[in-house]
Amino acid sequence: MSENIISVKNLRKEYHDAAEATVALDSVTFDIAQGSFVAIMGPSGSGKSTLLHLLGLLDAPSSGTYHFNGKNITSYSGNELADLRNREVGFVFQAFNLLARTSVMENVKLPLMYSDDIPEAEWDERAAQAIEAVGLSNRINHDQSELSGGERQRVAIARALVTDPDVIFADEPTGNLDSKSGKNIMSILQRLNEKEGKTVVLITHETATADHAERIIRLMDGKIESDEKVKNRLTAESEYVK
Ligand SMILES: Nc1ncnc2c1ncn2[C@@H]1O[C@H](COP(=O)(O)OP(=O)(O)OP(=O)(O)O)[C@@H](O)[C@H]1O
Ligand SMILES: [Mg+2]
Numbered sequence: 001m002s003e004n005i006i007s008v009k010n011l012r013k014e015y016h017d018a019a020e021a022t023v024a025l026d027s028v029t030f031d032i033a034q035g036s037f038v039a040i041m042g043p044s045g046s047g048k049s050t051l052l053h054l055l056g057l058l059d060a061p062s063s064g065t066y067h068f069n070g071k072n073i074t075s076y077s078g079n080e081l082a083d084l085r086n087r088e089v090g091f092v093f094q095a096f097n098l099l100a101r102t103s104v105m106e107n108v109k110l111p112l113m114y115s116d117d118i119p120e121a122e123w124d125e126r127a128a129q130a131i132e133a134v135g136l137s138n139r140i141n142h143d144q145s146e147l148s149g150g151e152r153q154r155v156a157i158a159r160a161l162v163t164d165p166d167v168i169f170a171d172e173p174t175g176n177l178d179s180k181s182g183k184n185i186m187s188i189l190q191r192l193n194e195k196e197g198k199t200v201v202l203i204t205h206e207t208a209t210a211d212h213a214e215r216i217i218r219l220m221d222g223k224i225e226s227d228e229k230v231k232n233r234l235t236a237e238s239e240y241v242k
Contacts (some may be wrong), residue, residue: 004067005199006032011064013050013222024050025198025222028064034166034183037193039210039230042219048203049171051219054203056169057085069166086115087136090160092170092202095151098144098159104131105140105149108158115163130158134188150181157188170202174209186212186234208234 011028014021023154025047033037039049053059054066057073065074069088073081090111096105109126112118118126131140134154144152153173160168170189174182190200190212204210211234218225 004031005034005069006030006201007067008055009065011051011054011061011066013047013054013059014062023222025054025061028222028224030217030224030227032201033198034200035193035197036215037190037213038202039213039216040201040203040219041205041210041216042225046219047222048219050222052169052171052201055074056089056091056167057081058091072082075232083116085113086163088166090100090155090163090165090168091155092160092173094172094175095172096149096156096176098152098155100145101143103141103143104136104147104155104158107144107155108162109132109232111159111163118163128157128163131155133161133192134158148181149177150184153177153181153185154188157192161192161210165198167199167201170200172203172205172206174206179208182206190235 009029011025011115012023013025014023028051040051041046052063057068065072067073068084073084076084099110107125108130109123112119112126113121128140131137134157136154136158139147139151144155147155168189173189174185177185186209189200189202193200209233210216211230213230214233215227215229217227
């Protein structure tokens with residue numbers, strides 16, 4: 001286990017289409033310590049999602065180097081990246097990305113079906129534990145369409161947790177929620193960080209959400225504009241906001 005779970009140097013990402021090339025990220029260099037909680041901020045189009053996709057092993061950089069958990073993954077093939085991703089990374093997206101007409105239990109079990117490591121005999125119990133961790137045991141057999149937005153986002157977090165990843169990446173996890181549900185989500189993420197030692201990296205445009213993090217990295221036009229510790233960090237509520 002490396003002290004820095006993430007270490008990127010001179011990361012650059014260009015998107016090419018027929019007419020033009022877009023430089024989405026340029027000269028991005030930073031480390032993220034194991035067990036830390038980092039927010040990424042910046043205006044629309046500044047490269048936040050692009051960066052999260054690279055960090056989350058969903059896409060490869062055009063140039064630069066990336067060490068994940070001590071491994072230089074810059075030269076990994078698509079299959080090798082997918083394998084590492086399934087094992088060590090969990091994702092939460094703004095739009096939840098849950099399967100329609102599918103129960104909470106089945107949604108949360110989904111990543112286990114892509115994992116070679118975890119025997120099928122353990123799937124139900126693992127999923128039930130992840131659902132309990134987000135306080136939704138009483139909804140376990142409900143269809144996801146019967147849940148509120150905040151509850152759906154909690155299902156998405158349970159799904160990200162079910163493989164017990166080292167890192168949770170979240171792209172605007174509170175973006176579609178009212179402020180109470182948003183606080184609830186942040187409390188859950190903060191508890192996972194503090195009590196279970198998960199590294200959390202999230203994108204947000206809300207200062208109140210970013211202030212739950214220990215550190216804020218700000219992007220501007222694909223470059224790091226600032227990288228600072230949060231001075232008056234918000235603490236997690238001990239209980240969920242019911
Ligand atoms: N698949 C793609 N093909 C071409 N250009 C892309 C692609 N994805 C992103 N871009 C461009 O790269 C730049 C960075 O996009 P990115 O999605 O990372 O921004 P963002 O900071 O997440 O913005 P937002 O806050 O609106 O989500 C933008 O100029 C965008 O248009
Ligand atoms: Mg984005």
